[in-house]
Amino acid sequence: MSPAVMLPLKEKDKPIVQKLLSAGCCARCVLRFCCVSVHAAYRQPHQETLKELQTFISSDTENGKSQDPDPAAPESTEEDNKSQDASVSEASDDPPSKKAKLDPGVSDAPPEGVKESDVCMLCLGILQDLCGPSRAVKIAETVKTENYTFDTLVLSVSLPAQLCVREHSCWLHVKKEVREKSSVLDKDDVIQVKEAFKWVMQGLVAKELGGVAVVTKSQFEVGVEFIHPETDADCHFLATTCGDCFKPTKNKLSMFTRMAVVKALEKISDSKFLKHFPCPPTRPSSSCTAQDIQCLHVSVFVAGRYNKFCRSLPQTPWVIDGERRMESSVEELIAAPVLSSFRADGFNFSSSGREDVDVRTLGNGRPFAMELLNPHTSRLSRAEMKQLQETINNSSDKIKVRDLQIVSREAMGRMKEGEEEKTKSYTALIWTQKPIQREDITFIDEIKDLTLDQKTPLRVLHRRALAVRQRVIHTMNARFLDPHHFHLGLRTQAGTYIKEFVHGDFGRTKPNLCQLLKTDTDILELDVESVDVDWPPAIPE
Amino acid sequence: MDGVEQKDTEANAPSVIDRYYTRWYRADMKGKPCEDHCILQHSNRLCVITLAETHPVLQKGRTIKNINYQISNACSRLNNKVSGKSKRGGQFLTDFAPLCRITCTDETEYTIYSCIRGRLLEVNESILERPALLLEKPSTEGYIAVILPKFEESKSITENLLTREQFESVVSKRSVAQSQTS
Numbered sequence: 001m002s003p004a005v006m007l008p009l010k011e012k013d014k015p016i017v018q019k020l021l022s023a024g025c026c027a028r029c030v031l032r033f034c035c036v037s038v039h040a041a042y043r044q045p046h047q048e049t050l051k052e053l054q055t056f057i058s059s060d061t062e063n064g065k066s067q068d069p070d071p072a073a074p075e076s077t078e079e080d081n082k083s084q085d086a087s088v089s090e091a092s093d094d095p096p097s098k099k100a101k102l103d104p105g106v107s108d109a110p111p112e113g114v115k116e117s118d119v120c121m122l123c124l125g126i127l128q129d130l131c132g133p134s135r136a137v138k139i140a141e142t143v144k145t146e147n148y149t150f151d152t153l154v155l156s157v158s159l160p161a162q163l164c165v166r167e168h169s170c171w172l173h174v175k176k177e178v179r180e181k182s183s184v185l186d187k188d189d190v191i192q193v194k195e196a197f198k199w200v201m202q203g204l205v206a207k208e209l210g211g212v213a214v215v216t217k218s219q220f221e222v223g224v225e226f227i228h229p230e231t232d233a234d235c236h237f238l239a240t241t242c243g244d245c246f247k248p249t250k251n252k253l254s255m256f257t258r259m260a261v262v263k264a265l266e267k268i269s270d271s272k273f274l275k276h277f278p279c280p281p282t283r284p285s286s287s288c289t290a291q292d293i294q295c296l297h298v299s300v301f302v303a304g305r306y307n308k309f310c311r312s313l314p315q316t317p318w319v320i321d322g323e324r325r326m327e328s329s330v331e332e333l334i335a336a337p338v339l340s341s342f343r344a345d346g347f348n349f350s351s352s353g354r355e356d357v358d359v360r361t362l363g364n365g366r367p368f369a370m371e372l373l374n375p376h377t378s379r380l381s382r383a384e385m386k387q388l389q390e391t392i393n394n395s396s397d398k399i400k401v402r403d404l405q406i407v408s409r410e411a412m413g414r415m416k417e418g419e420e421e422k423t424k425s426y427t428a429l430i431w432t433q434k435p436i437q438r439e440d441i442t443f444i445d446e447i448k449d450l451t452l453d454q455k456t457p458l459r460v461l462h463r464r465a466l467a468v469r470q471r472v473i474h475t476m477n478a479r480f481l482d483p484h485h486f487h488l489g490l491r492t493q494a495g496t497y498i499k500e501f502v503h504g505d506f507g508r509t510k511p512n513l514c515q516l517l518k519t520d521t522d523i524l525e526l527d528v529e530s531v532d533v534d535w536p537p538a539i540p541e
Numbered sequence: 542m543d544g545v546e547q548k549d550t551e552a553n554a555p556s557v558i559d560r561y562y563t564r565w566y567r568a569d570m571k572g573k574p575c576e577d578h579c580i581l582q583h584s585n586r587l588c589v590i591t592l593a594e595t596h597p598v599l600q601k602g603r604t605i606k607n608i609n610y611q612i613s614n615a616c617s618r619l620n621n622k623v624s625g626k627s628k629r630g631g632q633f634l635t636d637f638a639p640l641c642r643i644t645c646t647d648e649t650e651y652t653i654y655s656c657i658r659g660r661l662l663e664v665n666e667s668i669l670e671r672p673a674l675l676l677e678k679p680s681t682e683g684y685i686a687v688i689l690p691k692f693e694e695s696k697s698i699t700e701n702l703l704t705r706e707q708f709e710s711v712v713s714k715r716s717v718a719q720s721q722t723s
């Protein structure tokens with residue numbers, strides 16, 4: 001047991017303490033309204049603090065004994081206080097009636113158990129039994145079970161919105177006394193429930209987790225949420241006094257969000273508030289319920305380049321009318337091993353452009369990046385990343401990954417940045433309607449920087465805006481195969497629609513290969529040979 | 542020998558239309574004999590309106606004098622403008638909305654209709670500059686217009702149209718009737 005802490009209370013706090021205790025406030029909430037910001041005062045068991053407060057208000061001296069503990073005998077502090085209080089009280093100037101009124105609550109108090117089981121009308125029990133070593137054990141257990149890797153953690157607390165209403169009511173209840181204590185104090189100087197909770201819990205959680213630093217900012221967040229259905233209706237009157245503040249929202253269960261309630265409380269006049277809500281708030285019969293503890297690690301980003309060797313593999317899952325069209329996809333083949341290595345809950349995949357389902361991506365591959373959501377493991381060494389890359393590559397011969405690495409969120413932007421200006425190289429297998437001879441196609445090699453006017457292709461027009469875009473084919477080369485087939489190599493500006501350049505798309509891409517060769521042409525196969533984006537950096541084998 | 546081989550490969554010609562589009566037909570449009578329209582529906586629901594090969598405009602010897610997208614004093618399909626992914630501003634057409642009028646050098650005049658309900662995305666301005674395109678490549682570069690049906694109507698719009706088989710049977714009955722009368 002740690003020695004009792006000296007409560008930093010002054011004589012002027014006394015009326016506040018008295019008023020709050022008799023209204024059904026817990027000890028820590030009393031400290032909050034006395035604007036006590038000494039963390040240690042909150043850390044001691046709330047029952048201890050309560051005893052000290054009771055002693056404090058029953059003392060009549062300018063400096064209550066509770067402020068002057070005996071360091072040599074901490075356990076006996078209370079006894080000392082009592083005896084001294086008793087002796088001092090004889091010298092009191094207070095009218096006897098006041099003293100008599102207070103006494104039953106202190107010296108002739110009912111058995112302690114009853115008093116302690118009372119749920120605070122202000123914090124609804126959060127700063128009582130929901131805030132202490134057993135709660136810390138529970139939090140630590142959850143974190144350990146989920147098996148995250150982390151150096152530090154931040155504790156976040158979500159409280160029922162009606163706490164704000166009760167806090168406001170209580171403020172109106174003791175406003176006069178607080179102002180008398182110091183005219184500069186205002187509602188904002190009252191310590192928030194959330195703050196007090198953290199002051200108590202941070203150290204305890206840190207201890208349970210073997211000394212992990214519990215800080216105010218961290219990549220790893222442990223969320224504690226409390227609800228109190230019994231008093232949810234506390235907020236409802238605000239909807240009639242301030243309708244504007246409450247609008248039903250799609251993704252929120254209740255429109256009485258904390259933000260909306262705070263806003264409504266700022267607007268409402270004191271007299272109007274007091275007409276609708278008891279002051280001080282009434283006592284609840286039950287304490288808050290703690291929801292499941294939520295752990296969340298910030299996203300980790302992984303980047304690399306992929307090859308796609310298969311002409312029946314879409315880049316992302318292909319679903320039409322709710323039905324799956326292909327059994328797999330590039331992103332799924334890559335994501336499965338990555339998710340399991342980082343033990344992440346989900347991912348977002350993006351890439352520098354994308355190829356059609358029937359197009360292969362060869363050469364150095366296409367840059368891609370993935371956001372890994374809530375990774376339980378956030379750091380992998382170079383060697384582990386290399387191992388992960390091998391696992392991906394061994395899992396399927398439809399794709400291959402290289403340059404796999406962890407990147408920052410900011411670096412991901414570089415992939416999309418130069419996308420439009422970059423060039424891409426392709427090889428297409430071309431069919432010609434009229435038979436051709438070797439020399440018929442050699443002129444193609446001489447064409448340089450051919451500018452195309454491409455209307456949005458019909459195949460994507462249903463989901464993209466109609467526009468004419470100018471795209472440049474920098475160079476081409478033709479390799480004769482037989483009288484109806486040749487290979488066409490192209491180096492183009494990114495965003496050029498190759499298929500439409502070849503078949504013309506109802507004449508909507510001009511010029512097109514049909515015009516150049518003066519015969520109908522079609523594209524039978526297409527390969528991406530290179531995507532010239534110099535991100536992510538290459539990793540030497 | 543060469544000629545035979547050439548024919549062979551041409552017959553096996555893959556075609557963009559066969560791969561991605563379904564052909565639908567409206568025969569004898571508005572009761573006018575042989576004024577057949579062909580609607581190419583892409584797998585993404587978008588439709589390209591074209592003349593069927595049997596349309597009188599495409600019959601031997603005809604030459605186009607003029608194609609006019611101004612279908613009334615108040616309305617020209619050339620003024621159609623769509624913007625954004627949602628294609629705001631496009632004229633909404635019903636089955637029998639006229640798209641354009643084609644006048645041939647023999648002074649015959651034909652009206653081409655939308656055939657389906659949907660939003661007009663574009664008309665083919667290339668055939669204004671080169672009317673011959675319509676005769677040379679009626680089902681590709683000589684298309685008339687592109688129409689996007691409503692998503693929820695993408696299946697129902699073709700209910701009143703003929704499939705290729707149905708259309709071919711209409712055409713074969715037609716030639717039987719013709720040979721009987723002549």
Ligand SMILES: [Zn+2]
Nearest residue numbers: 026029120123
């Ligand atoms: Zn409390």
